[in-house]
Amino acid sequence: MIPREFDYVRPSSLEEVFAALRERPEDAKLLAGGHSLLPLMKLRLASPGLLVDLSGVPGLRGVRDEGDYLAIGAMTTYIDVIDDPLVRRHCRPLAAVAGCVGDPQVRHRGTIGGAIAHGDGAGDVPTLALGLETELVIQGSAGARVVSASDFFIGWFQTALADDEVLTEIRVPKLDESWGFDYQKFTVSEQGWAIVGACVLMRSEDDRIVDARVSLTNMAPAPVRARETERLLVSAPAVSDDMLGLAAAAAPDGTEPGSDLTGDADYRRHLAQVLTRRALDRALALPANRPR
């Protein structure tokens, strides 16, 4: 319950953040909402010697309309994303997925950037980020770079972030009415982590699917796209029950689900198929920006 001792700084600029990280390499951790880091520290599973609190750095919160994308500051909390009028209008899936993370208290503190930087394959927001093909703005003392989501999530709690870099902005595309969306998160209890989650974003023209992003939660160390499912969806000449069935059945291809008390790999593969099918059906029926 009581973490080991540590030092704490709250810089007022990114430069000061980089300096602090450089001074204590391997021993410093960034503190955003704290709802991934502090629980680990309280159980003494992690004991960084220095916490660098990002909440004092200006310009890291809020949502901006940048034309064909929304720029979301990494320190924007889940609740601010859920309530944001720009998000609700242009990329409601982000509000929907943020709304199923944790519980209300967690959503008041946890941040979108923290969720993505943590790189948990069992987290919901990284899964959606992968499906939206978000672009992630990373800043370090060497400058800024933009990494796509598919290059960002590397492995188990492993991302493209170097130890002295900060994720500062998440760029999500604006979705028009041709997009449908659904996220099926299967948990044992309401507070629970996803045993498996299936996130579907699809764009249709007439009766054909022209773009399909199917990403899965907790089916691999990092969030993963069901590429074979996507291929089957967009290569089909028309939407049909059989086609959707085949596509959903292919969801586990290329995944590496683990085993634990809530399910073994077989069960997870099966759930991936079932949840993908349910998400496909709903995504076809529900435009992405419609309230659900």
Place this chain on the structure above:
Amino acid sequence: MSETLPEHGPWSERYQRREDTWLLEGRGCHLVNLPIDDVLDGVFVRSTTAHGALRSIDLAPALEAPGVVAAFTADDLRLPDIPSRTSASANAVNPMMSRPALARDRVRYVGEQVALVVADTEARAVDAAELAEVDIDPLPVVSDARAAVLDETLLFEEAGTNVAARRVNEDTGPDDNWPVSVTVRLTHARLVPAPLEPLGIIAIPDDDGLIVWCGHQAPHRLRDQLAGMLGLEKDQVRVIVPDVGGGFGLRMGFYPEYLAVAGAALRVGRPVRWIATRYENFLCGTHGRDQYHEVTLAGDRDGRIRHFEERILADVGAYPHNGSHVPEFTFSLGAGPYDIEHVRLTMTTVVSNRAPTGVYRGAGRPEATASMERAVDEFARAAGLDAMEVRRKNFIAPGKFPYHNAGGLIYDSGNYAAALDAALACVDMPALREEQRRRADGPVYLGVGAAAFVDRAGGAVPSLVEYARAEFAGDGTLRVRAGSSSAGQGHITVWSQIAADVFECARDDVDVIIGDTTEVKRGTGSFASRSGQMAGSAIKIAAERLYQRVLNAAADELEVSAADLEIRDGMIWAKGDPAGLLSVAEVAARAARRGEELADEEVFAPNAFTLPSGVHLAVVEVDAETGRVAIRQMIAADDCGNILNPMIVEGQIHGSLAQGIGAALYEEMVYGEDGQPVTTGFIDYPIPSAADLPSYVTTRVVTPSPTNPLGVKGAGESGCLGAPAAIGNAVVDALQPLDLRDVQLPLTPYRVWQAIQRARAESAATESTAGGQEAQASAAQTSAAQATGRER
């Protein structure tokens, strides 16, 4: 008679609780909030090995850490071992299975305490405890009861076996050649009581004795145990119970941590406080359940059950403790609410390298109920009859009370058919069955399951009495002292209500003292849903006697006949006269001047249990594609006898239903083959939130108990008995089209899905062979046998 409770608005102020006055302002005085001068914080060093020889403990690095005042091993404290308890009988102690306050040469479960570090703040004690070096040579792990009973590795070499106790009732008759016979095997998963407040204790040296603050359900027992083990006189130890954040049986134990902290406080000469973390609570707090049952029901084709056999194998964990009583409670329940001619019961308890078990809400009776009710459904299916009608046919009839069952229990009163009717009246069964048929192709199936049960509450053993004292202070304040211990049940409210009813005064003017072994001279405590019938009756009897004593004293003063007087609102009145004659305060003052106290005591010793009973009904939907079970309706028809405070009783039923549903769908305390606990927090052991639970429909049957003057029965545990059994039966009912008969609780999606896959594989296998029905029946038996192990 029965009634469905109406949708009520706010409860009458008569029932609303006095405790809420401070609890709702955040002024609950729970243990950790007590301001204790000069207090030191103690943190335990615990074994991370499930079974091993303890070679050495080096506390030197801990002693050098900042703020550390002392650090102790078993050799330092030199405390006597805690005697084991292998049975509820007073003399059932196995000296070869006793339990040290701090581990000496052996550790027997992950989390067993090996040293105690005491520092000036909790944080410093935690930091220092991490520095201790403990050297353990691992031994083979006895991971569960089935391994234990083989006696290949022994936890206690001197004992020569891992078996702690055995019991058999008298063989009561033939069990063969009945036309209908079914056998079910059930695993009753280990559970964790998990009240929101973890365990803790504060021991304060006081002259040569101790003042002990502890949230204990039986403070006088704790006082006696501590005094005895520390070599003190009973009146040198005072146990005080503050506000307590839930008990549920967790707080019945005499934990070695309590003894170690008390010993450390005496050694250091300063108050020492230990508050468990939640993680620690999972490791070292007593666990519940953990039994395997094999149950056979046999009887006639018309549904009459003639023979019941129950074989119980119970795991009491590393040290036999009050968990040993639990399978005996299972045993004592015999055939539950059913009148069965031939009953054979066998019980074996074993030790294993898991945390010790203790009583946990229901304590043995949920296990008995779940097994019997599963078997009754199977019996009905085998006989081709409706399970509700089989129950009705076999219930003990209302005319048969007092009823002596095969487990040695005497039932006071009950009307089980009325409870079944009351529960069924809450659903439209024909409509449900019709919907069930319509949905018989899935993928979401509908099912209905029932569980009829009796519970045992109170205490028939001669030592399980209860004490109360009613008195008038010199200023006329009416005061009640009682031996119960409240952990959220509202005792202050209900005890003052009982006394206020006798004296016709304002309830909130009655002073109630509980949970203090100095202020209350004796007591047994609160467990087994006993306090209403035991403490409540003692209070009523003492208060009524006091009423008469006051009247007599007033009659002497006024030189009238006591029969012409009554007491109301703190005054003596002549019956029918609107003018009050004399205040009770004045009567008390005059008595005091004579050197007399206006007081009466009662030790209530009914030597009889009450048997609450009921029928719970669950309507569930099972999504066969995912294994998810959703409860559409949870109905509880309960007979708690007369009701003292309907608001509090209903709250108890809700709370026990929530714990029962937790056990049905979410909860299992899991250990690996290596003895490592896997579920050590609320992430892996999810006690349900409001979002995980349905609302409940509660209804009531009332058969007063003849064993106490209030006519009340226990009301605290019924949901733990009825809900898991009803939900288990409902899921099996729902999945009949898949011929799935064996699913073990908790019914997590994964477990249900696995059971469905097994049933489908067996169906496919048997369809492709000749021999149809017979092969299917034997396949079902085989799957039942195979499915008794854990699904991992």
Place this chain on the structure above:
Amino acid sequence: MKIGITVDGEPREDDVEPRLLLVQYLREVLGGGTNVGCDTSNCGACTVLLDGVSVKSCTVLAVQANGRQVSTVRGLATDGAWHPLQEAFRAEHGLQCGYCTPGMVMSAVDLLNRNPDPSEEEVRMGLAGNLCRCTGYQNIVSAVRGAAAVLRDASASASGAAPAASASTSVSAPASAGEG
């Protein structure tokens, strides 16, 4: 580290270790008022309002609350008059042992700030971060909805009009999740 936090309206200055959790800080300065029931951020017994929104104070460092306002159940009554939630919890028997109650009530405050007319389902989901082992929640749900009705009526008569669809009642600082 020196920090300044306003607790239930009282400004305070204290010197704390960075590792001191906000829940521990509050319990030290108030002598209670919020509780610790777990160590994995599940139980919510530690829930307080931080700048007007509910947070689990066990997952916030005291230093992170520097310069901010914290509201606990101790500060809920006004001049001794109980808040409608406190009245409703008593009237509906929404507590037994009382250990989860400080956090449960503050979560309910936040819930009703956001949604003044919640359905049963919305109350249950809104309290998903608060565990109770005693009550089975049914009476808690009744209490929250009962208090919601009282607050809506009070709000309507205060504004002299029929209740507006989006009327909301704040208990303390405006519900901004702001930081930095």
